[in-house]
Amino acid sequence: MRKSLIYAALTTVLFGTSCSEQYLDQINTNPTAASAANLNPNYLLTDAQLNFANAGYAQLLYPATAIQGLASTFNYYGNGDKYVNAGGFTGYQGLIFGQGYTSLSRLQQAIDVANAQSATRYANVIAVSNIMKVMIFQRITDTYGDIPYSQAVQATQGITTPQYDKQQDIYPALLTQLDAAIASLSTTAPVASGDLLYAGNVAQWKKLGYSLMVRVAMRMTKVNPTLARTYTEKAAAAGTMASYSDNAFIRGDIAFGDTQNATTNALLTTDDFREVKWSKTLIDYLNKTSDPRLGAIAEIPAAGRTNNANQALVGDNTPSLQRGLPNGYDQTGGAYDISKSPGYPGPTGNAGDLAPLGNYSRPRLAVYIQRNAPNFLLTYAETELLLAEAASRGWSVGSNAATHYANGVS
Structure with missing residues (x-):
């Protein structure tokens, strides 16, 4: 009897399994998983915009110091400040590349999903994504020169090692792509609800698109002035940003780590906060030209090491007191120690509480060191x-x- 029961049980299992094979695909498919058929492409647009705008260290470690906007005596800032590779320099060098192509991938996914569901319904998601792609490609090629463009973000089509295109070919193609993207914006289709810049406002996106066209075209004045003129005049006639209310920016959100302003978070790192300053090149120029923005962007920390490290203690933004840190120096005690630089003003504070860089201007806390501060992408x-x-x-x-100059500086 016991054997009969065992055989019966085995028979049930075996034949039961055999009979249900036709349903295995259904059973093993997650009905709530995201797919091109059910994912809202606006989510991908939002993610791409935030990732691109919130650059953080990508714009600090090399670009900001290399152009002598910022200066620093700290180790890993030497990559841009002194043109000496330090720390994880290969990773630093690739930050703009990696962040840029990650954002481009998200935008391409948004476009693919939108087309799969309804190109008409999501016309503005597609248009906005294509305008953003131009902005991102421009940043990447401005940084690295020749980059993957014509075959970029096509992994789903089997292209996982895209060719590098020459910058001289990329720029005209960007203008063509941008022109088409602006023209595809629709006043009748639903707005791109995932848009962090203008909440999908089509009129605003047209202004941004044509302002971006000016930026791209004006990069070409020395290599292709005819094409540069054609597109700049076209953009101006069509309507660029008309006031500061048209500025394109994404405001940080302190509620979550990845939505906080990444540049602020970087500058609030203990070593960065202590040793990242405005450069002598920048501050000297603002002083020389009596630029009224000097007191708005810079401040001298309160005296002493303890006060210098206090991230809640505002400094003195009196324009006449501002002094920039010269690029190329460190605090290692050698020939290029900041204390040996010409015109070194000396530390602030008393014995035991000295701040070697205390007499140099840092980015003003009330303006730049705010976790909900905006990241500007393009301005009036x-x-x-x-x-x-x-x-x-x-x-x-x-x-x-x-007139245009006055508009730009007023």
């Missing part, structure tokens, strides 16, 4: 200054150079 001021240059070349951009 930049656009107007570019149009001022275009007007000075005799191009037709709506107003003369003086």
Whole structure:
């Protein structure tokens, strides 16, 4: 009897399994998993915009010091400050590349998902994504020169090692791509609800698109002035940003670590907060030209090492007191120790509480060191200054150079 029961049980298992094979695909498929058929592409757009805008160390370690906007005596800032590779320099060098292509991948996914579901319904998601792609490709090629472009973000099509395109070919293609993307913006389709810049406002995106066209075109003035003029004049005639209310930015959100302003978080790192300053090159220029923005962007910390490290203690932003840190120095005691630089003002504080860099200007806390601070992608001021240059070349951009310049600095 016992054997009969065992045989019966085995028979049930074996034949039961055999009979249900036709349903295995259904059983092993997660009905709630995201797919191109059910994922809202707006989510991908949001992720791409945030990842691109929140650059953090990607813009600090090399670009900001290499152009002598910032200066630092600290080790890993030497990559851009002194052109000496230090720390995890290969990773630092690739930050803009990696972050850029991650964002581009998200945007391409948004486009693919939108097309899979309804190109008409998601027309503005596709248009906004394509405008963002131009902005991101420009940043990457401006940083690295020749980059993957024509075959980029096509892994789903089997292209996992895309060819590198020459920058001279990329720039004209960006203008063509941007022109088409702006034209595809729709006033009748639903707005791109995942848009962090303008909440999907199509009119605002057209202004941003044409302002971006000016930026891209004006990069070409020395290599292809004819094409640069054509697209700059086209953008000016179509309508670029008209005021500061048109600025393209994404505001940080202190609620979550990855939505906080990444540049602020980097500068609040103990070593960074102590040793990252405005450069002598920048501060000297602002002083020389009596630039009214000096007191808005810079401050001298309160005296002493303890006060210098206090991230809640504001400094003195009196313009006449501001002093920039010269690039190329360190605090290692050698020939390039900051204490040996010409004009070194000396430390602040008393014995036992000295701040070697205490007399140098840092980014003003109230403006730059806020976790909910905005990340600006393109502004009215930049656009107007570019149009001022275009007007000075005799191009037709709506107003003369003086007017555009005044708009840019007022």
